[in-house]
Amino acid sequence: MKFRLKITLCMLGLLSVLFGVGGGLLITLSFHDSLEREEASAYNAYQMVLGTLQIVNAASEQTDYADVSETLRQLSEQNEGSWSALRLYTASQTVYEHDAADLDRPDELPALGSCSMRHATTDGDGHLLALSGALEADDETLYLDMAFDVSSLFEARQAQLWTYQWVFLLMAALCAVLSYTLARVLTAPLVRLSEASRSIAAGQLSTRVRVRTEDEVGLVARDFNAMAEAMEENVSRLEEAAARQERFMGSFAHEAKTPLTSIIGYGDLIRGQVLNAEEQTQAADYIVSEGKRLENLSAKLLELLVLKREDVSLSAASPSALVQGLAARWEPLYRAQGIELSCECEEGWCMLEPDLVKSLLVNVWDNARKAMDGRSGSIRVRCEMLVDGCRLSVSDDGRGIPPDALEHLDEAFFRVDKSRARAQGGAGLGLSLCREIVDVHGGSLRFESKVGEGTTVIAELRGGAA
Known part of the structure; x- marks a missing residue:
C-alpha cells in the first residue's frame, strides 16, 4: 500500500x-x-x-x-x-x-x-x-x-440522523479527495527521491533531486544530493584509479618488453656465433645496458610498493643540513657535466624521513639534469621553513614542459619525450616516487614550467614542527 x-x-x-x-x-x-x-x-x-x-x-x-x-x-x-x-x-x-x-x-x-x-x-x-x-x-x-x-x-431525530448521514458521506468524500491530493503533494518529493535512487542504481550518477522546500523532506533531499555527489566523486576516483592502474600495467609491460626483446635478440646472435669479436662486444654492452635499465625499473617499482604498504615514521631533522649535505656529494658530478648546483637554505627543524627526502631530491635533480639535454646550465635548490614543515623547490633552465603534460608528470611511466627519456635511461617512475614521498609527509607536489625557459618543482612537506 x-x-x-x-x-x-x-x-x-x-x-x-x-x-x-x-x-x-x-x-x-x-x-x-x-x-x-x-x-x-x-x-x-x-x-x-x-x-x-x-x-x-x-x-x-x-x-x-x-x-x-x-x-x-x-x-x-x-x-x-x-x-x-x-x-x-x-x-x-x-x-x-x-x-x-x-x-x-x-x-x-x-x-x-x-x-x-x-x-x-x-x-x-x-x-x-x-x-x-x-x-x-x-x-x-x-x-x-x-x-x-x-x-x-x-x-x-430520525430526520436529523438521515441529514447527518448524507452530510457525513459528503464530508468523507471531500476529505478523501483533499487528503489524497495533499498526500500526493507531500509525498511527491519522496517519489522523486525514489526515481532518482533508481536512476543512480542504473548508472546515472549525475542524477540529482530538485529541493523546493525547507522542511524535513527538503532536508532529506539535500542529504540525498550530498550522498549522490560524494558517491559520484568516489566512483570517479575509483574509475580514475582503475584507468591509472590499467595504464600502469600497459606501460610496465611495454617498458619490460622493450629491453627484454633486445636482450633476447642480442643473446641469440651471440649464441649463434654469427658476430665478430667487435660486434659481440657491442652486443654484450647493449645487453648489460638494457639489464641495468631493467634493474633500475625494478628498484623504482620496489620503492613505490614499499611506500604504499609500509608505515613510515618521521623524526626531527634539519632540511637545510640534509639538502646541503646531499648537494656537497652531487655537486662535483654535476660540475663535470657543466651544470651548476646551488643551494639557498633557511635554518630550522621539522619532522621528516631523511632517506625518503634524499630520494626525493635525487630524483628531482636527476630530472633537472636530463632536461639540460647534455648542455651546460644551472640547478637552483631552495629550502624554506613552514609552520608545520618545510618547502623544497628545485628550478632548472632546461627545455621546459608543455602545459598539457604538467598534470600527468607524476603518473607512473609518463614521459614527455619517450624516445629521449629512454635514451637517457629513464623509466618514468621518478616523479611517481616523489609523489608518494610527499604524500607520506602529508604535503603537496606541484610543477611550474615554461617551454624553453625551464621548470620548477615545488614540494611542501608538512610532517609537523619538531
Missing part, C-alpha cells in the same frame, strides 16, 4: 471517529433535551388535570362520578391537542375514557400521591409519553392515565 493511500485512510478514519462521535453525541443531546422539556410540560398538564379532579370530586355530592366525567370531557375539548389520550378508572370499572385505545394500563397501579411516567408505542409506530397517578374519591381510589404524543420528537 502506498504511503499517500495510508495518509488518506488515516484522515478518513480520524474524520469518522471525530465527526461521527461528535455529530451523534450532538443529535442525542439535542433529542434528550427536547424530550425532557416535553416530559416537564406533560407533568405540569397532568398535575393540572389531577388537581382539577380533586376539587370537583370534593365539591360533588354525586356518587357515580358524573361530575368528574363531565369535567374530564370539558377539559379534553378545551385542551384538544395538549394530550392524545385520557382514562379515569377504578380497580373495577372505567369511569371516563377519551381516545385511549392505544394506551395500556400500567403493570402496577400507582399509589396515592405518586405519578409514574413511561414511554409507549402505538400500532402505527407512534410514540407516546404516558403518565399515571391516583386520587382518593370518597372511600374509593381513582386512577388517572394520560398520554402525550411525542412522535414528532422521534421523527425530528
Whole structure:
C-alpha cells in the first residue's frame, strides 16, 4: 500500500471517529433535551388535570362520578391537542375514557400521591409519553392515565440522523479527495527521491533531486544530493584509479618488453656465433645496458610498493643540513657535466624521513639534469621553513614542459619525450616516487614550467614542527 493511500485512510478514519462521535453525541443531546422539556410540560398538564379532579370530586355530592366525567370531557375539548389520550378508572370499572385505545394500563397501579411516567408505542409506530397517578374519591381510589404524543420528537431525530448521514458521506468524500491530493503533494518529493535512487542504481550518477522546500523532506533531499555527489566523486576516483592502474600495467609491460626483446635478440646472435669479436662486444654492452635499465625499473617499482604498504615514521631533522649535505656529494658530478648546483637554505627543524627526502631530491635533480639535454646550465635548490614543515623547490633552465603534460608528470611511466627519456635511461617512475614521498609527509607536489625557459618543482612537506 502506498504511503499517500495510508495518509488518506488515516484522515478518513480520524474524520469518522471525530465527526461521527461528535455529530451523534450532538443529535442525542439535542433529542434528550427536547424530550425532557416535553416530559416537564406533560407533568405540569397532568398535575393540572389531577388537581382539577380533586376539587370537583370534593365539591360533588354525586356518587357515580358524573361530575368528574363531565369535567374530564370539558377539559379534553378545551385542551384538544395538549394530550392524545385520557382514562379515569377504578380497580373495577372505567369511569371516563377519551381516545385511549392505544394506551395500556400500567403493570402496577400507582399509589396515592405518586405519578409514574413511561414511554409507549402505538400500532402505527407512534410514540407516546404516558403518565399515571391516583386520587382518593370518597372511600374509593381513582386512577388517572394520560398520554402525550411525542412522535414528532422521534421523527425530528430520525430526520436529523438521515441529514447527518448524507452530510457525513459528503464530508468523507471531500476529505478523501483533499487528503489524497495533499498526500500526493507531500509525498511527491519522496517519489522523486525514489526515481532518482533508481536512476543512480542504473548508472546515472549525475542524477540529482530538485529541493523546493525547507522542511524535513527538503532536508532529506539535500542529504540525498550530498550522498549522490560524494558517491559520484568516489566512483570517479575509483574509475580514475582503475584507468591509472590499467595504464600502469600497459606501460610496465611495454617498458619490460622493450629491453627484454633486445636482450633476447642480442643473446641469440651471440649464441649463434654469427658476430665478430667487435660486434659481440657491442652486443654484450647493449645487453648489460638494457639489464641495468631493467634493474633500475625494478628498484623504482620496489620503492613505490614499499611506500604504499609500509608505515613510515618521521623524526626531527634539519632540511637545510640534509639538502646541503646531499648537494656537497652531487655537486662535483654535476660540475663535470657543466651544470651548476646551488643551494639557498633557511635554518630550522621539522619532522621528516631523511632517506625518503634524499630520494626525493635525487630524483628531482636527476630530472633537472636530463632536461639540460647534455648542455651546460644551472640547478637552483631552495629550502624554506613552514609552520608545520618545510618547502623544497628545485628550478632548472632546461627545455621546459608543455602545459598539457604538467598534470600527468607524476603518473607512473609518463614521459614527455619517450624516445629521449629512454635514451637517457629513464623509466618514468621518478616523479611517481616523489609523489608518494610527499604524500607520506602529508604535503603537496606541484610543477611550474615554461617551454624553453625551464621548470620548477615545488614540494611542501608538512610532517609537523619538531
